Amino acid sequence: QxxxxxxxxxxxxxxxxxxxxxVVSGTSISGYYWSWIRQSPGKGLEWIGYISYTWxxxxxxxxxxRVAISVDTSKNHLSLRLSSVTAADTAVYYCARDFDPFEHWxxxxxxTVSS
Amino acid sequence: xxxxxxxxxVSGAPGQTVTISCTGSSSNIGAGYGxxxxxxxxxxxxxxxxxxxxxxxxxxxxxxxxxxSGTSASLAITGLQAEDEADYFCQSYDSSLSAYVFGGGxxxxxx
Numbered sequence: 001q002x003x004x005x006x007x008x009x010x011x012x013x014x015x016x017x018x019x020x021x022x023v024v025s026g027t028s029i030s031g032y033y034w035s036w037i038r039q040s041p042g043k044g045l046e047w048i049g050y051i052s053y054t055w056x057x058x059x060x061x062x063x064x065x066r067v068a069i070s071v072d073t074s075k076n077h078l079s080l081r082l083s084s085v086t087a088a089d090t091a092v093y094y095c096a097r098d099f100d101p102f103e104h105w106x107x108x109x110x111x112t113v114s115s
Numbered sequence: 116x117x118x119x120x121x122x123x124x125v126s127g128a129p130g131q132t133v134t135i136s137c138t139g140s141s142s143n144i145g146a147g148y149g150x151x152x153x154x155x156x157x158x159x160x161x162x163x164x165x166x167x168x169x170x171x172x173x174x175x176x177x178x179x180x181x182x183x184s185g186t187s188a189s190l191a192i193t194g195l196q197a198e199d200e201a202d203y204f205c206q207s208y209d210s211s212l213s214a215y216v217f218g219g220g221x222x223x224x225x226x
Contacts, residue, residue, distance in 0.1 A: 047214055102151075106160065
């Protein structure tokens with residue numbers, strides 16, 4: 001059974017970098033695509049980007065200048081970094097397996113951007 | 116303002132059928148990109164409900180079905196049950212934005 005668990009700081013200051021980790025269990029991280037998606041009351045669900053260990057990354061153009069997604073196959077986890085955050089980046093962040101559709105989702109982690 | 120437009124809410128009595136629309140444009144649904152639907156129960160993460168052309172993941176009831184025509188898609192829930200109370204989102208790809216996009220979500224209520 002595929003399980004994904006997001007974790008990271010719940011509070012990030014404006015202009016700093018948001019860093020999250022998603023631990024994957026029940027399947028190998030190799031051979032699949034892995035996505036990050038966020039959900040906020042103001043902007044709804046927003047796709048951030050995806051990564052494949054074999055085929056690389058693709059980011060939402062609206063966030064591309066600030067986003068980096070990486071995978072660590074030895075730890076079977078993926079990471080998200082979002083730089084220069086503002087209050088508009090406050091959201092619940094989800095990791096998911098695959099894209100189009102997003103097949104399996106983690107439970108999500110709330111990140112608040114505030115000083 | 117979401118790229119895919121959904122009604123904010125729909126409701127129905129137990130046993131009835133409700134339909135949720137998802138209206139896009141020529142750069143997403145109208146361009147032939149697949150439409151997928153997700154169910155989000157209160158306090159939980161979205162869950163894939165239907166993908167592609169009426170395909171359901173294992174364990175999803177056949178009371179859920181979808182259709183697509185032109186620049187729109189629809190999700191139908193037949194035999195409405197109390198457990199169907201949730202938010203429902205459509206999702207597709209938009210070639211103008213080069214991004215995967217979601218509808219704003221529809222809250223389904225059971226009267």
